[in-house]
Amino acid sequence: MFLRDLSTTILAFTALPALALQSQVTPATAPFTVAYKSQSLSIPEYNTKVPVACWFPLSDTKEDFTPTKPTYEHRISVRKIGQMLAQWNIPRFFASDYMLQPTGNYVVDGSALSYPCQKMPIILLAHGYLGSRFDLSHLAEVLASRGFVCVAAEYPESLASSYDPVPGLDRKVITDALLEALQKDWNIRASAYGIIGHSLGCGTAIQTGDDSWARVFISGFTRQRDGSPLKGNYLLVTSMGDGLANRFLSSPNAIPSDVIRLPEGTIMNQPIPKRAAIVYDRPDAPNHISFLTESTNDVMIEYLSPLLPVARLFNIPVLDFDRYQVSRDSKVTADVYHPLIVKYMEQEMLGRRA
Incomplete structure (x- = not known):
């Protein structure tokens, strides 16, 4: 969610009596009930266990269960924020736990x-710097309702700080272990792979998998570490209202000439090009955390707003957190970009074309 520097940086309808199967984000597009399960990746x-959030479609389950709503166990660690942004050694007890509700009312507790x-199409979600495995939970719910299995690991830069940093334990190690566990331990077999990254998670998306993978970059970049353009197919979703991404977008040839620029609002009537970008550019364009x-x-606003004056005093980057306090545009932003990403992933991973 925070980032120091850019350069370093759902077919069949299954009804459940207790739950109305309609999305609050993308209305009338939820053929599958979605189950949520929290996993621990050893x-x-x-000597570390990494929390992983998993969403999957209940398309043909014959298991007998009573549907209940799940909660997402989310944590904000001020200690972690202080360490990562200002090298402050804040006591460990400065943290707060939250039990968040799913965005869609078609999501059930899949713990049992x-x-x-x-075989299922699997999408990995990679959060950003000081982000969380629930940052894109609303998108994961919608994708799972369309038939995808979505998994989001907590990377070392997460604000939850669920495990201590260990030298050598980086995003690649965790992602590799997750891909192995999906098949060997959790018995989830892939028909296709995709990955979606936000902010720093775009780097994870660039470095994971091969050319057969479907990739989406949100509020990030599409270049290798050496600055060279990224090869292969991808969809970039970004905004000139993003305090970080506009630095990348202002660079010469930021988006390669063979990447098709999509105008907002006119793209759903035809197939999305395999290499495409949409850049929101209007006065109310989304910011980095929109x-x-x-x-x-x-909960970030609730918990961290009192610390904003301190951040300003010490010139600590807040990466549009202060702007989101005013805009509060997560829902309207999702209404625009969720259908785009769903369609792209269906095209690239399921072969569905308009």
Whole structure:
């Protein structure tokens, strides 16, 4: 969610009596009920367990269960924020836990349920600097309702600070371990792979998988570490109202000439090009955290607003947090970009074309 520097940086309808199956984000597009499960990814060589959030479609489950609403166990660690942004050694107890509700009312607690036994398209979600595995939970819910399995690991830069930093334990190690666990431990077999990154998570998306993977970059960049343009297919979703992304967009040839620029609001009537970008450029264009789930943004505002004067005093970057206090546009932003990403992933991973 925060970032120091850019350069370093759902077919069949399954009804459940207790829940109305309609999305609050993309109305009338939820053929599948979505199950949510929290997993723990064990990485023995680093003596670490990494929290992973999983969303998957209940398309043909025969398991007997009573549907209940899940909660997302979200944490904000001021200690972690202080360490990462200002190298402050704040006591560990300066943290707050939140039980967040799903955005869609078609999401059920899948803790006791098995993952789909058939091969499924799998999408990894990579959060940004000082972000969380729930930053894109609203998008994960919608994608899972369209038939995708979505998994989001907590990376070392997460504000939740659920595990201590260990030298060598980086995003690649965690992602590699997650991909292995999906098949070996959790018995989730992939028919196709995709990855969606936000902010620093775009770097994770660039470095993960091969050319067969579908990639989406949100509020980030599309270049390798050496500055060279990224090869392969991808969709870039970004905004001139983003205090970070506009630095990248202002660079010469930021978006390669073979990447098709899509005008906002006219793209859903035809297939999306395999290499495409949409850049929101209007007075009310989304800021850096407008693309994240409303509930995670709300608790950030609730918990951290009193610290904004301190951040300004010490010139600590807040990366549009102060702007989101005013805009509160997570829902309206999701209404615009969620259908775009869903369509792109269906095209690239399921072969569905308009």
